[in-house]
Amino acid sequence: MADEVEGFNFEQKHGKGRVRVGRIWRKEDGQHFFVEWNVSISLLSDCLPAYVRGDNSDIVATDTMKNTVYAKAKECSEVLSVEDFAIELGRHFTSLYQQVTTAVIKIVEKPWERVSVGGQPHQHGFKLGSEKHTAEVIVKKSGALRVTSGIEGLALLKTTQSGFEGFIRDKYTALPETRERMLATEVSASWRYVYESLSNIPVKPPYFTERYLDVKKVLVETFFGPPKEGVYSPSVQSTLYHMARAVLNRFPDIASIQLRMPNLHFLPVNLPSKDNPTIVKFDDDVFTPTDEPHGTIEASLSRSWSKM
Numbered sequence: 001m002a003d004e005v006e007g008f009n010f011e012q013k014h015g016k017g018r019v020r021v022g023r024i025w026r027k028e029d030g031q032h033f034f035v036e037w038n039v040s041i042s043l044l045s046d047c048l049p050a051y052v053r054g055d056n057s058d059i060v061a062t063d064t065m066k067n068t069v070y071a072k073a074k075e076c077s078e079v080l081s082v083e084d085f086a087i088e089l090g091r092h093f094t095s096l097y098q099q100v101t102t103a104v105i106k107i108v109e110k111p112w113e114r115v116s117v118g119g120q121p122h123q124h125g126f127k128l129g130s131e132k133h134t135a136e137v138i139v140k141k142s143g144a145l146r147v148t149s150g151i152e153g154l155a156l157l158k159t160t161q162s163g164f165e166g167f168i169r170d171k172y173t174a175l176p177e178t179r180e181r182m183l184a185t186e187v188s189a190s191w192r193y194v195y196e197s198l199s200n201i202p203v204k205p206p207y208f209t210e211r212y213l214d215v216k217k218v219l220v221e222t223f224f225g226p227p228k229e230g231v232y233s234p235s236v237q238s239t240l241y242h243m244a245r246a247v248l249n250r251f252p253d254i255a256s257i258q259l260r261m262p263n264l265h266f267l268p269v270n271l272p273s274k275d276n277p278t279i280v281k282f283d284d285d286v287f288t289p290t291d292e293p294h295g296t297i298e299a300s301l302s303r304s305w306s307k308m
């Protein structure tokens, strides 16, 4: 929030970063549920005297914020999504403290997944998966709300049905045109829901978790295409756009989506030999995997009637 202080413009916020919490829920049938969250809290509050006069009487201690994460985790008697937990924290800070005008809560969930043993889901055994579910929630004292969910580290690769042709050629261009290459990326996506107030968010607890899984499915299926023939990608740009569009077309409760898709190159291996026959001649088979340097391709897509 911006204030005028002694003739200057002044903006401030304070919070606690990287509060780590694990929570078990035990069901009556013996099945356990487990989540591990990394929570960051940032509060916009009326506490100028702390900065200007050393008067802390309007300060919510960041230690209290940390304790609140554990207290609220204890209070939640049912399994809930990162979004729901973030909304609960935001609601708490903006309603309990007169000084707090806005709460920004970010959570990254560690991807613990139930293991299967002998083909059966284990009651209390979990292994670490790969991509992470994230949420960022902004709650205002008025009840105004913004919920943004995301995926980080969704690594995808296909061995064909990708090419790159027709790009600008000049004296620095060495890249050959191709209709046959590998395509590998690590998708980061974040999408904002249409809900703008605490009073109109869906209250059914699995809603945000289900949506997260639905969005991931649409992103993955659009990237790969049908199982047998796949779908041809003329560029990362085109594939990214189709993925973003598929999500907005499919889910009316999502207002906008941002995608970041590095192009993780697999370089053809050719090993000529001066005297003997060629050691390795590339035939779309042997590659040097690289992640540095990599292409960076990102875009966001929102409904044109959106206010943002």
Ligand SMILES: O=c1[nH]c(=O)c2[nH]c(=O)[nH]c2[nH]1
Pocket: 164, 175, 234, 235, 236, 237, 263, 295
């Ligand atoms: O899909 C691609 N998009 C690019 O912008 C690009 N640039 C490049 O060198 N290779 C690729 N591939």
